[in-house]
Amino acid sequence: MRKLLFLAFLPFSFLSCSTVKTNQTANSNPNFKLLNSIEIPFNKEFKNTVVGGLSSIDYDAKNDLYYFICDDRAVYNDARFYTAKIHLGTNKIDSIAFQNVVPLKNAAGKKYSNWEEQPDKSIDPEELRYNPKTKTVVWSSEGARVISNGFSVLQHAAIQTATTEGKFINAYDLPANLNMQKEEKGPRNNGVLEGIAFNKNYTTLYTNIEEPLYEDDSKASLTKSGLIRLYEFDVKSRKNTAQYAYELDPIAHEPNPKDGFAVNGVSAIQYYGKDQLLVVERSYSVGKQACTIKVYLCDFSKATDVKNITSLQHNKFIVTSKKLILNMDDLGVFIDNIEGVTFGPKLASGKQSLLFVSDNNFSDKQKTQVLLFEVD
Helix, strand or coil: CCCCCCCCCCCCCCCCCCEEEECCCCCCCCCEEEEEEEEECCCEEECCEEECCECCCEEECCCCEEEEEECCCCCCCCCEEEEEEEEECCCCEEEEEEEEEEECECCCCCECCCCCCCHHHCCCEEEEEEECCCCEEEEEECCEEEEECCEEEEECCEEEEEECCCCEEEECECCHHHCCCCCCCCCCCCCCEEEEEECCCCCEEEEEECCCCCCCCCCCCCCCCEEEEEEEEECCCCEEEEEEEEEECCCCCCCCCCCCCEEEEEEEEEEEECCEEEEEEEEEECCCCCCEEEEEEEECCCCCCCCCCCCCCCCEEEECEEEEEEEHHHHCCCCCCEEEEEEEEECCCCCEEEEEEECCCCCCCCCEEEEEEEEC
16 A cells, blocks of 8 residues: 555566576466546545545446445544446446445454554455355455554454455464564565455455565665565465465656655456466656556466465575566556556457556545556
């Protein structure tokens, strides 16, 4: 999650601390064509809540219904998700009509606390997917790692299953390397679970961290990439079955001022095919309002399972392959903080639709955009 509180297969270089080989296999080359986009007005109200911070989008085909999670840490309103109808005309979005807002509950059946008042009892929602087989939702919290004089919070990341009414059902058993720690080991604050995707049969769940674990690599910079992990879970047991290394691009643009904040990480994933994910890399640099959004086709069929590798430094393994499908810089339109992606219905042309949503971080300097693409 980018907070602005002012906030082919690619050739890979051999990293200085690891011997990294690349998987060079994929079997398709989709083409994405932007049809149009629609903006949800800043501070739009729906059922006494502020619509903003939309960090994910998912499509329930049977009911022609979309799900959006809100990354509000119960500061503006309760931690929550929305459902909506997106009305498509002839190859364009005509309108968005919100249908419901659902508060998320913890295991005790209570609403989550306000981050500013009780951070240890709060939550940081990031991604939500609907499971039509069980008629439930699975959602992730990024957690928090705040270490400062007189104030510290260590809140582990989480993946939870809930009813469509927001009631807690169960939690996934996350591996130890996702536990927040006081020392610089494990996840970085604000760089943990960003994306969730089910496979075709809803038997496997994938998730990713946005930025490298401390022990795996340094963060991406203007001159170097960074290694993150993709996580695979068995949905029935809710246990981690595999982990794969994925190499981020360097940061796309120099910040202004030069010592200003800049980041590149994975903000969303979408299942594409067997052993394949669409991976959304989002690069942001202070001084440039737009984000650089790149969509890659990632293939991990020949990648090493690094689940039992404690650190990605000083070890040999094969990273996932990645093939650039779309660089939104090339679209010629303003693109904000893309955090969600889903396949939608078939278009009037008969081709598949793909939709993205941006998170405005509840800032009037940013936009909540829903973008519609045609997949060829």
